[in-house]
Amino acid sequence: MASELSDTLKSLPSHHFQDFYTLKELPESHAWKPVDDDLCPFGHHDMVAEQVPVVDLSDPTAERLIEHACRTWGVFQIINHGIPTRLLDDIESACQRLFSLPMHRKLRAAREPDGTAGYGPAVISSFFPKKLWSEGFTIFGSPLEHARQLWPNDYMKFCDIIGEYKKEMKQLAQKLTWLMLSPLGITQEDVKWAGPEGEFEGASAALQLNSYPTCPDPNRAMGLAAHTDSTLITILFQNNIAGLQVLREGFGWVTVSPIPRGLTINVGDMLHIMSNGLYPSVLHRATVNLTRHRLSVAYLFGPPWEAHVSPISKVVDSDHPPLYRAVTLREYREMRAEHFDKALSLVRLRAPN
Numbered sequence: 001m002a003s004e005l006s007d008t009l010k011s012l013p014s015h016h017f018q019d020f021y022t023l024k025e026l027p028e029s030h031a032w033k034p035v036d037d038d039l040c041p042f043g044h045h046d047m048v049a050e051q052v053p054v055v056d057l058s059d060p061t062a063e064r065l066i067e068h069a070c071r072t073w074g075v076f077q078i079i080n081h082g083i084p085t086r087l088l089d090d091i092e093s094a095c096q097r098l099f100s101l102p103m104h105r106k107l108r109a110a111r112e113p114d115g116t117a118g119y120g121p122a123v124i125s126s127f128f129p130k131k132l133w134s135e136g137f138t139i140f141g142s143p144l145e146h147a148r149q150l151w152p153n154d155y156m157k158f159c160d161i162i163g164e165y166k167k168e169m170k171q172l173a174q175k176l177t178w179l180m181l182s183p184l185g186i187t188q189e190d191v192k193w194a195g196p197e198g199e200f201e202g203a204s205a206a207l208q209l210n211s212y213p214t215c216p217d218p219n220r221a222m223g224l225a226a227h228t229d230s231t232l233i234t235i236l237f238q239n240n241i242a243g244l245q246v247l248r249e250g251f252g253w254v255t256v257s258p259i260p261r262g263l264t265i266n267v268g269d270m271l272h273i274m275s276n277g278l279y280p281s282v283l284h285r286a287t288v289n290l291t292r293h294r295l296s297v298a299y300l301f302g303p304p305w306e307a308h309v310s311p312i313s314k315v316v317d318s319d320h321p322p323l324y325r326a327v328t329l330r331e332y333r334e335m336r337a338e339h340f341d342k343a344l345s346l347v348r349l350r351a352p353n
């Protein structure tokens with residue numbers, strides 16, 4: 001088994017795969033400056049008072065609450081969203097099964113150096129001098145091939161859960177996107193690429209399974225470094241263990257308190273552009289834990305790869321000129337791959353009035 005692992009590692013290029021489960025101390029390569037130091041980069045505030053908004057989707061005023069949350073935070077949590085509890089339990093178990101596999105098995109499904117799908121560190125890790133305390137598994141389209149490599153005799157269970165989860169998430173993402181766009185006066189006619197029924201048929205979607213193993217020195221480690229998502233919206237499920245933090249302008253990092261069976265919705269860069277900056281994409285990161293293995297599942301919902309995304313005319317006038325040029329998701333992801341957090345400013349035309 002040990003030789004299978006070293007053979008696999010030898011055949012993989014400089015890509016960094018870390019077996020966290022064997023480490024008793026935090027290696028220097030993973031030691032960030034204590035994450036608590038920058039809890040409040042804007043000075044001292046009463047952090048307890050600030051809570052990410054929670055929206056009950058069965059509330060008739062949900063749309064207004066969502067609009068307010070998107071304008072002020074770029075993130076909110078939802079309850080009563082209609083995703084079956086059983087499915088959330090299933091996806092959590094599927095993550096546990098995957099990440100608890102021995103390293104040599106996970107490496108069979110390793111992401112290729114220039115690839116996008118499979119097992120490996122977060123793609124943004126290459127932009128940071130220190131390594132992240134996390135591992136991920138990215139799914140575009142069908143997970144069948146990778147699932148076969150991971151569980152040669154029992155891969156269908158994983159595929160079925162992923163298939164069902166993606167289907168439910170797609171419907172929820174469509175509904176949420178309209179709940180977010182409607183208060184800005186944006187309708188189906190304004191978003192040609194959303195299709196005649198506004199069903200976002202050609203939308204791009206990916207599923208990112210994240211694992212944050214227990215860490216011997218959590219205050220000096222970083223699970224996932226600060227980033228915005230390059231999506232329209234992201235729907236995040238976390239396994240009831242705190243770790244996700246969002247940056248609230250003027251306050252600092254605020255922890256998103258897990259709500260059992262709740263989901264967190266992030267505004268991504270594509271929605272930021274479409275809304276002409278009215279809905280800012282949220283900067284977020286994930287911390288790690290001494291005793292509890294945290295898992296999260298991000299459904300990354302975007303426009304079709306080749307659709308031109310630009311500020312929608314309904315939110316543009318002479319007082320509010322377009323702040324961003326049109327860009328396709330394909331072009332934007334290429335810019336992110338090269339320039340990471342500078343990508344949004346690279347498509348920016350001017351500063352707001």
Ligand SMILES: C=C1C[C@]23C[C@@]1(O)CC[C@H]2[C@@]12CCC[C@@](C)(C(=O)O1)[C@H]2[C@@H]3C(=O)O
Pocket residue numbers: 116122123124125138206208227228229230231298300336
């Ligand atoms: C669809 C995508 C968004 C993502 C890059 C990717 O191609 C697949 C993984 C996604 C993810 C998840 C963790 C955070 C993130 C910044 C990363 O490193 O990989 C996002 C990427 C993104 O939003 O650009």
Ligand SMILES: O=C(O)CCC(=O)C(=O)O
Pocket residue numbers: 208210224229234236238243244245284285286295296298
């Ligand atoms: O694990 C989390 O809470 C954050 C995950 C995340 O930001 C992502 O997958 O894009």
Ligand SMILES: [Fe+2]
Pocket residue numbers: 227228229234284298
């Ligand atoms: Fe994210």
